[in-house]
Amino acid sequence: MEIIDLYNNKKQRFNKTMAREAGEPMEGEYKLSVHTWILNSRGELLIQKRRNDLERNPGKWAFTGGAVDTGENSIEGAIREVQEELNITVEEEEIELLLTFKREHGFVDVFLVKKDFDIEDVKVQEEEVEKVKWVSLKELNSMLENDEFVKSVKLYYELFIRLLEKCHNLKIIK
Numbered sequence: 626m627e628i629i630d631l632y633n634n635k636k637q638r639f640n641k642t643m644a645r646e647a648g649e650p651m652e653g654e655y656k657l658s659v660h661t662w663i664l665n666s667r668g669e670l671l672i673q674k675r676r677n678d679l680e681r682n683p684g685k686w687a688f689t690g691g692a693v694d695t696g697e698n699s700i701e702g703a704i705r706e707v708q709e710e711l712n713i714t715v716e717e718e719e720i721e722l723l724l725t726f727k728r729e730h731g732f733v734d735v736f737l738v739k740k741d742f743d744i745e746d747v748k749v750q751e752e753e754v755e756k757v758k759w760v761s762l763k764e765l766n767s768m769l770e771n772d773e774f775v776k777s778v779k780l781y782y783e784l785f786i787r788l789l790e791k792c793h794n795l796k797i798i799k
Contacts, residue, residue, distance in 0.1 A: 631650055633655070634655065636725070657702070665759060671711075672686045672759075691709075720736050723785065
């Protein structure tokens with residue numbers, strides 16, 4: 626059973642936890658999740674397809690992510706999720722917080738990792754992930770338009786792309 630910390634509306638940790646499986650926090654309480662976008666030197670993003678038998682977002686494409694466990698900060702949670710879901714090691718100096726946003730029942734910290742590796746080195750967590758692939762932003766745009774991606778990414782996608790262009794001098798071809 627995964628235990629997560631709860632936060633107030635200012636993203637300050639309460640002295641309270643809950644089982645992740647228990648559903649959504651009570652009114653005035655928030656959980657913390659992470660999304661990690663992995664970008665290679667060719668300008669491609671690593672995405673993963675969720676298994677079809679999962680309760681939430683079955684068969685949808687997503688970025689690596691999940692809930693931050695109790696006692697972790699979001700960087701530790703993001704590094705752990707990449708290791709668990711993909712068996713890829715990310716060092717703290719390789720990960721950068723680009724965006725935080727608030728949802729109805731939680732906060733999401735969105736990270737960027739610039740890293741090159743052979744996709745054959747990825748060993749997916751079979752309980753959650755069906756497969757992975759590198760995609761261009763043009764492909765990603767098409768997948769978003771065709772509703773192949775988890776909906777939460779649509780909430781912040783345009784802002785994230787603008788941050789990549791502005792903060793990282795990346796020329797994004799849509």
